[in-house]
């Protein structure tokens with residue numbers, strides 16, 4: 001029987017299989033950020049252990065970094081986390097991309113764009129959206145802080161092998177529909193726990209035709225349906241994206257790496273524990289209405305009416321709508337928005353800024369809207385400037401901010417006030433996610449851009 005892509009990478013990293021226990025898996029790359037690493041470093045310090053392979057670890061602060069200036073962090077808790085990361089990296093000899101330096105950004109944006117994440121790797125980080133890196137053809141998983149300590153100390157992790165699922169998407173995406181919409185659509189079909197216990201591989205012609213950055217967006221959201229990992233077989237798109245990037249293999253090493261990477265696909269006779277197929281033509285620009293990313297609709301649909309919801313789910317459904325201040329059956333188009341956020345590890349890449357700019361070019365931001373446009377890294381910010389996108393944004397009344405997780409998570413000054421409605425390109429719309437009492441609807445950069453221009457939830461196809 002053939003092997004799946006996941007099996008091929010997994011098998012190549014098994015150090016030992018413990019009978020009736022987890023697998024000891026070798027890890028190629030550990031990323032660390034300021035929020036989930038301090039205790040892991042404390043553990044090493046307490047036990048007098050050194051970092052086993054410091055050159056395999058890359059750290060950077062991203063959650064607490066402000067997006068308006070990066071000279072200082074006013075919040076003492078956030079400041080301490082960022083300072084502690086810097087001190088730990090200095091003490092343990094780990095590469096550290098400091099706040100405000102050209103290498104810094106959100107880990108899940110920086111890793112792929114610097115080719116620190118490569119096909120065939122095992123990649124972990126104390127962060128659930130580590131699934132993002134699976135888009136380059138890697139096993140990339142979020143882990144807990146105690147596991148971060150394990151990897152620092154041994155470059156290995158104890159892991160039970162998940163089941164495998166293949167999600168195929170076939171055909172051409174309709175106009176105005178992006179990778180983000182594909183992810184939101186799949187999640188609505190599968191629910192936010194539909195892939196729990198599985199490692200997902202995305203396949204099919206829609207995925208093959210998707211840009212590398214679109215694939216990163218899709219893999220990013222894998223965790224939101226419960227999957228720990230979201231892999232995509234590396235192909236010419238992957239190789240073209242990685243080639244020449246800072247940490248990519250060079251010269252002959254590149255050639256030999258690519259020939260190995262070309263073996264990384266699921267064999268024709270590989271069997272998945274579960275397989276589902278969706279049609280691209282069924283997907284449209286989407287928007288969420290609830291407080292989990294699976295509670296979403298096509299932008300021109302209405303929120304389900306109460307009759308459409310199973311009886312046992314009605315209480316939860318009404319609870320979500322109550323928080324969101326929406327009604328069953330309500331149409332969301334034309335609902336006034338207060339905040340617009342372009343950014344996060346979901347949609348903070350150059351293609352997202354190009355998409356946003358393509359909508360707002362020659363138009364003006366609505367007066368009722370506060371807009372935060374936050375590149376996912378300093379490299380993305382530089383690309384925006386080099387391509388003159390900053391000028392287009394400025395002329396339309398927007399301001400380009402500094403790289404950060406920003407308004408994705410209320411751990412820095414970019415908080416949405418209680419009761420305000422935010423339309424956001426991030427990946428989570430949980431209660432209080434963008435600030436206590438803040439209400440979040442998730443959408444693509446095109447939908448957020450159209451809404452930032454009109455001041456109401458707007459279908460970009462109709463602008």
Ligand SMILES: CC(C)[C@H](C(=O)O)[C@@H](O)C(=O)O
Pocket residue numbers: 035036063126127128129142409
């Ligand atoms: C702070 C961190 C642990 C968290 C995560 O694991 O994902 C954050 O990045 C998030 O997006 O909620």
Ligand code: SF4
Pocket residue numbers: 062063106108127129344345346404405408409426427
């Ligand atoms: S941008 Fe958001 S989802 Fe991504 S790592 Fe930061 S807080 Fe988590």
